[in-house]
Amino acid sequence: MSVLFVSGIDTDIGKTYATGLLAKALMQQGLDVITQKLVQTGVSINPNTSEMNVADDIITHRQLMAIPLQSCDLDFTTCPYRYEKPASPHLSATLANYPLDIEIITKATKRLQSEYELVLLEGAGGLLVPITENLLTLDYIAEQGYPIVLVTSGRLGSINHTLLSLEAIKSRGLIVHSVIYNHIHDDAEQTDTEIANSTIEFLRRYLDNHYPEAHWLQIPYLKDNLVGNIETLPENFV
Numbered sequence: 001m002s003v004l005f006v007s008g009i010d011t012d013i014g015k016t017y018a019t020g021l022l023a024k025a026l027m028q029q030g031l032d033v034i035t036q037k038l039v040q041t042g043v044s045i046n047p048n049t050s051e052m053n054v055a056d057d058i059i060t061h062r063q064l065m066a067i068p069l070q071s072c073d074l075d076f077t078t079c080p081y082r083y084e085k086p087a088s089p090h091l092s093a094t095l096a097n098y099p100l101d102i103e104i105i106t107k108a109t110k111r112l113q114s115e116y117e118l119v120l121l122e123g124a125g126g127l128l129v130p131i132t133e134n135l136l137t138l139d140y141i142a143e144q145g146y147p148i149v150l151v152t153s154g155r156l157g158s159i160n161h162t163l164l165s166l167e168a169i170k171s172r173g174l175i176v177h178s179v180i181y182n183h184i185h186d187d188a189e190q191t192d193t194e195i196a197n198s199t200i201e202f203l204r205r206y207l208d209n210h211y212p213e214a215h216w217l218q219i220p221y222l223k224d225n226l227v228g229n230i231e232t233l234p235e236n237f238v
């Protein structure tokens with residue numbers, strides 16, 4: 001396996017944090033790993049060049065990995081399509097009048113595969129987000145056959161969203177490589193720890209029963225400095 005697709009139960013669930021921390025942990029195991037972003041919306045324009053900046057999620061991945069931006073970031077191989085409107089990619093591309101050609105993304109991934117042992121490819125939003133008017137994220141993943149890493153959380157509603165995502169993955173005959181529980185809400189005052197802990201227990205049991213091959217990982221709540229580690233990463237993860 002040389003590409004893992006990192007998705008989540010929704011946007012803003014912590015895919016970027018999970019991708020960066022996973023890359024860091026794998027790097028520490030000695031793997032030559034790079035991250036890619038399928039398509040980034042909500043990107044700012046560089047006032048000096050009037051060009052779209054490097055994708056925000058790529059910048060955060062590198063900060064979490066504690067490495068500088070790489071040449072494949074600066075030439076935009078790690079995120080060829082960047083749009084200003086922070087919306088679903090199909091809408092952002094229409095508003096920008098700049099259609100997304102999925103072949104360009106596939107070629108970029110292949111180039112990264114030729115240079116690295118593993119590519120962690122982060123999606124935009126959840127699994128059924130439209131990349132274009134005619135292509136859902138999950139259908140693209142199915143075309144490519146990528147195993148999926150699914151990021152979830154302990155907020156009320158996550159169980160339903162997680163199980164729906166797992167069902168959708170199964171319906172396309174794809175592999176659930178792992179589920180990452182993000183402690184994203186741990187420091188929020190309104191967090192109900194009884195619900196969060198029960199969600200962890202329920203999801204673990206559900207995975208054991210229905211997806212015994214899938215890995216279960218957790219990432220901690222991170223302070224602003226973006227320093228942290230995945231709790232445990234099995235040696236046989238990839």
Ligand SMILES: Nc1ncnc2c1ncn2[C@@H]1O[C@H](COP(=O)(O)OP(=O)(O)OP(=O)(O)O)[C@@H](O)[C@H]1O
Binds near residue numbers: 016017018
């Ligand atoms: N483990 C964490 N610790 C602290 N804050 C977190 C954590 N995970 C996520 N966050 C917060 O939640 C926000 C959203 O997380 P993130 O950007 O990783 O979401 P995403 O799933 O990648 O969203 P998108 O669909 O836009 O790519 C972050 O900017 C950060 O503020």
Ligand SMILES: C[C@H](N)[C@H](N)CCCCCC(=O)O
Binds near residue numbers: 085124
């Ligand atoms: C802008 C945002 N943070 C993501 N990058 C894109 C999320 C698209 C979600 C679309 C949807 O599910 O309705």
Ligand SMILES: [Mg+2]
Binds near residue numbers: 015016057122
């Ligand atoms: Mg992200």
